[in-house]
Amino acid sequence: MSEWQGLFFWGFLIVFGIVMYVVAPRSKDEAGFFRGHDSKGRPASEWALMMSIFISWIFAKSVTNAANLGATYGIVGGLAYAAYWLSIPVAGIVIYRLRTREGATGIVPFLIGKYGRGAALAFSLAILIRLFNEVWSNTAVVGGYYGQSGSAGFIGSALLFTAAVLFYSLKGGLRSSIFSDVIQAVVFMLFLGVVLAYVLPAHAPGVLLSQGKFALDSGGDLLLVALLQALSYPFHDPVLTDRGFITREKTMLRAFIAAGVLGFAAIFAFSLVGVHARLEGIAPNSNVPAQVARGLGFAGFFAMIVVMVTSAGSTLDSTFTSLSKLVAREIPLLAGRLPSPKAMTIGSLTMVGFALLGNLPMMAGTDILKATTISGTMVIGLAPIFLFSGRVGYSPASFHLAFWTGICLGSLEALGLIPHSWAIGGGKYGILLGTNLYGLALCVAGFFLPLALQRYRLGDRELRLE
DSSP states (O other): OOOHHHHHHHHHHHHHHHHHHSOOOOOOHHHHOOOOOOOOOOOHHHHHHHHHHHHHHHHHHHHHHHHHHHHHHHHHHHHHHHHHGGGGHHHHHHEEEEHHHOOOOSSHHHHHHHHOOOHHHHHHHHHHHHHHHHHHHHHHHHHHHTTTTHHHHEEEEEEEEHHHHHHHHHHHHHHHHHHHHHHHHHHHHHHHHHHHHHHGGSSOHHHHHHHHHHHGGHHHHHHHHHHHHHHTTGOOOOHGGGGGGSSHHHHHHHOOOOOHHHHHHHHHHHHHHOOOOHHHTTTOOHHHHHHHHHTHHHHHHHHHHHHHHHHHHHHHHHHHHHHHHHIIIIIHHHTTOOOTTTTTHHHHHHHHHHHTTTTTHHHOOOTTTTTHHHHHHHHTTTHHHHHHHGGGGOOHHHHHHHHHHHHHHHHHTTOSOOGGOOOSSSSHHHHHHHHHHHHHHHHHHHHHHHHHHHHHHHHHHHHHHH
């Protein structure tokens, strides 16, 4: 890459930040900053909500992981990662039920009312870890296009990108996030088309789609993991769930379903970049799209950077706004207090703090795939907590037995302490699949155990009375 081309790409990051700051609307009250309402108090439209959900879940790390898996397992790898996007319709359906049948106004208030403040506190800590991971895992992807992991170019570009997103997020909170998401979604789809136009014509469609085989040791195990985690994964992502409570119920549900279908298609399409790399004999590493981009010439490389920056930006600004809402408005509820009158200031300071701390793992060179698979396993206990909430009354024990079972199993899996006998199949993700399948069963059993004991005691008492 020539010197002027390098300057052009660095200039693009600066221009990106300036343009987004200029066009992003300013929020003057909490309705705009935390709920995304416009200056007239109106919620986001169905189309804007759909585009926001779609692009907010097209993480830079996600498109990178999709391509990496496409390079390793062919279309099976792409389908495996795209299956995570089924989480969006699952979340929409469950949130619709929580709002219409259980009167939920938000995830944390719902947990307090259904499972107690201790449950909501445990959940909030998991959310903070999740959002912390979202910062570094997306900035690291952008940095990968400016230098090798750990290099000055890598770290400098990631920090510059973080600052650009932070400034326009501070300006308008969730309102500016949704507004910018619509712009970024359109730009993303246009430049995704450009990238695919560079890559896909090199191979016949039949050749691309014939790569890979549906077997447990060829990515099939990860596909099954994704299908299992889709039942729990969306509920620990406030970037998604926060958007489930800002519009009317039916509007929200339609937007979630449409965004899930669109996201599935986009992720699978981008995984074909990895399949292309596989056919070209490009050895897979942690950032296959960057490897492919360097062989596309100046225009192709620039198109790939635009795809990554827009997808990472949309996720990072949503991460910042979710962090601000969690810390400023929801954590006070755990102590039984109302949010502070200075909630917007507290939310803004939260964004700044996580922009700084959240980039530490990026500087250390942590593997971005771990931000998804490990955290996804740890929260498998959320599946029964949300899916079966209507089957139990006020039951803190149900929450804790399900939630902490998942946390323990996910932690053991991350440390490599799950016994090999739990593995399903002989593939790379065999132990991960076994942990999720058997772990989900244990979490469901733990969730219903207090209800079963209650019914047993009730039945035993009735027998004694007779």
